[in-house]
Amino acid sequence: MPERKVYVIPCSGIGKASASVGRQATYRVVEELLPEKADTMCLALLTLEDPGAQEKVRENWVVAIDGCAKDCARKNVEAAGKPPEIAHRVQDYMKKHKNLKPQAVLDIGEEGKKLVELISQELAEEIDVLLKGGERK
Amino acid sequence: MTMRTKPKFVGVLSCSGEEEPEGTIARNAVRLVMEKYRPGITVSLCLPLYLAGDSGEREFAKLAPVIAVDGCEKACAKLSTEKYSGKVSGAIDIRALLREWGVDDHLSRSRPGELEWELTERVAQEIVKKIDSLIQEGELATKPEKEEAN
Structure with a gap:
């Protein structure tokens, strides 16, 4: 049986810079901070109710990162069969760190990059805790 | 008699x-069209909102022409639109386009560089061609049409 992974799934919004921040934080986690433990998947596959994607959600741990209060990532994960183990909104980080305002959708700018770093570090720590808990089960 | 408003x-x-890297190209190309090439008439729709239950997105897609821009042959954007709102007016499969253009380089999904941005621009132009076709076919009420009417 393949080892369980953590799927970090960002929302796919292209209307708000916060969604770009969520995606970049996802890539930072799955490609650089926790490449052996974490991966991502196309949220659109869940929208389309793809059986393979739904199975991955049910059989693994999931982190949903949403760019806005519509919570598309979290809701699409829930529709696939279970709630995500961790769910965050980029906007909540922006409220906590008002000095870090992403510039634009295509170019989040320096402050946006700092926000990406902050979110990805926090996420990586949370995922580590999740995995330790998961291993004890 | 009812008149259909364009x-x-x-x-x-x-x-x-x-x-996938083609997904990053898809998102960025759509954004370029909205911001740079056809601003004012292009609206982006958020695909996962379809399933998240946003009736506004579904209704818009029923009433307005929709161009689906997919990164790969799974065609999630096209199929989701057809599932929730009806037929698309145009569709792009970026992976097929890259094959057609002879691009077999390794592309980055997370850090688009010079090549990825060049391809993004080319895909944006493909979207623009489809939008312009809709205008020429009279599917959209655009500024030029209003000027003609005056």
Whole structure:
């Protein structure tokens, strides 16, 4: 049986810079901070109710990162069969760190990059805790 | 007799494509069209909102023409639109386009460089061609048509 992974799934919004921040934080986690433990998947596959994607959600741990209060990532994960183990909104980080305002959708700018770093570090720590808990089960 | 009002906007729906470099090209190309090439008439639709239950997105896609921009042959944007709102007016499969253009380089999904941006620009132009075709075919109420009417 393949080892369980953590799927970090960002929302796919292209209307708000916060969604770009969520995606970049996802890539930072799955490609650089926790490449052996974490991966991502196309949220659109869940929208389309793809059986393979739904199975991955049910059989693994999931982190949903949403760019806005519509919570598309979290809701699409829930529709696939279970709630995500961790769910965050980029906007909540922006409220906590008002000095870090992403510039634009295509170019989040320096402050946006700092926000990406902050979110990805926090996420990586949370995922580590999740995995330790998961291993004890 | 009821008269059908022509839509003023075209919806462009990108696949989310977080897993694949072609998905990043799709999202960025749609954004370029909205911001730079056809601002004012292009509206982006958020694909996962379809399933998240946003009736506004579904209704818009029923009333306005939609161009689906997919990163790969799974065609999530096209199929989701057809599932929830009806037929698309145009569709792009970026992976097929890259094959057609002879591009077999390794592309980055997370850090688009010079090549990825060049391809993004080319895909944006493909979207623009489809939007312009809709205008020429009279599917959209655009500024030029209003000027003619005056």
